Amino acid sequence: MKRFILYTLIAFTLLSCGGSEGRFRLKGEFEHLRQGEFYIYSNDGGTAGFDTIKIEDGQFDYETDLRDHAIYYLLYPNLSEQVIFGASGDVITIKGDARNLKSVEVKGSQPNEELTAFRLENKDKGLSGTREAAAAFIAQSPSSPVSVFLFKEYFLSYDDVSQGDVKKHYRALCKAQPDNLQLLSWQSDVENRGRLLKKGSSLPEFSFTLEDGRKVQASDYRGKPLLVHFWASWEGRSRAETFRVRRMLKGNQGKIEAVSISLDVNDAARKGIERMDSVSWTSYCDFQSWNSPLVKQFGIRSIPFYLLAGADGKVLAAGASYEKDIEPEIKKLFEPR
Incomplete structure (x- = not known):
């Protein structure tokens, strides 16, 4: 007993x-x-x-x-x-x-413990150093699910990584994990990364409905340059970017429009940032974060992200840095001729 x-x-x-x-x-x-x-x-x-x-x-x-x-x-x-x-x-x-x-x-579980070890070892290295460590991890452990995550986080999600490096790591992962459906779903993105928002391409024909019932679509902005801004209150770098949009609009009043698209899941957090930065331009959130149809339509892989289109709807510039990627093109638009 x-x-x-x-x-x-x-x-x-x-x-x-x-x-x-x-x-x-x-x-x-x-x-x-x-x-x-x-x-x-x-x-x-x-x-x-x-x-x-x-x-x-x-x-x-x-x-x-x-x-x-x-x-x-x-x-x-x-x-x-x-x-x-x-x-x-x-x-x-x-x-x-x-x-x-x-x-x-x-x-x-092994993947969580591997990623924890990676984070702790590289927490103070900055983006460049962490990306280098991620490349070494992928080369050493291409069959690990952590390698797939690191590839997306530090290579596929950035436009400043060379296409050669992205393809090299992607092929290594596919060889080690030929049945990984997530990897297979990224094939088109790997092959065409950067082309959707390439300079001279057409602005995606987006549309959405605001809380007050007003429908917003890309054609509403034909005739004026348009800045589209992707951000979220939970992402430290991007939540500080809305003030740049406000400053740009104030400095070029009436000459350019802006649309901010939030990847937030918490409406109070989003509106808190918008109140602090006096957001008065069109701002939208569908609370689907990375699953948002707009995020997929624009091919956004990281935030903050900016897209500048001309009055004809053609892309003039796109990138994660306002100062580097966007501001020089805006100055060109409005400098005296």
Whole structure:
């Protein structure tokens, strides 16, 4: 009888610690964070939309259906982002200090532990140094799902990386992971990156409906130059960019139009930034983040991102830097002739 009770206790312990097939569980513990909310989403089927995770006494426990694999994106209260690899049956744990989110540790599976080690080793290197480390990781471990993530994060998402480097890493990944559907879906993007928004190409024929019911479309802006600006309050670099648009419009009043497209999931956070920067031009958000049809239509892979079109609807400039990519072209438009 005692042996039976012992076996029962062991089995119960294993079941309580392990995950259930067809489910994914994410647990977390944070110092210096008593209560709050996280947002979690996935671009490859891990969630149907955006879920909210409640933090109580510095802890949370989130569980959802997952039949295969998915990559989750966790948005912290300070609006920075954490990547989590998920698989059916996984129980992943996050532990860290809310005052130092760069040093958060994610454990419970090899991909998450590999990415944690990569982050911690390269957290102070800057973009160039981290990209170099990512290239080395991809070369050494092309079969790892972490390599696929690093490829997208540091190579495919940037237009300043040479096409040769992008293709080299992409071929290595495809050779090591020939059945990876995500990699296969990027083939067209790898081959045609930069062409959609290439100088001289036509502005995408976008359209959307604002909260007040007003429909906005690309043809509304024919006859004047147009600056299209992609951003989000949760992305540190881009949330500081709306003031540049305001300053540009003020300096060229009546000569140029602007449209800001937000990848936010939290309306209050978005509107807080817009109030602070006195956004009075057309601004739109469909709360689908990277799944937004507009993001896909424009081929946006990173934010901030700017697109400048002339009065004829042809692209004059596009890029992530306002000062480098956009401002010189705007000056050309309005300089005395």
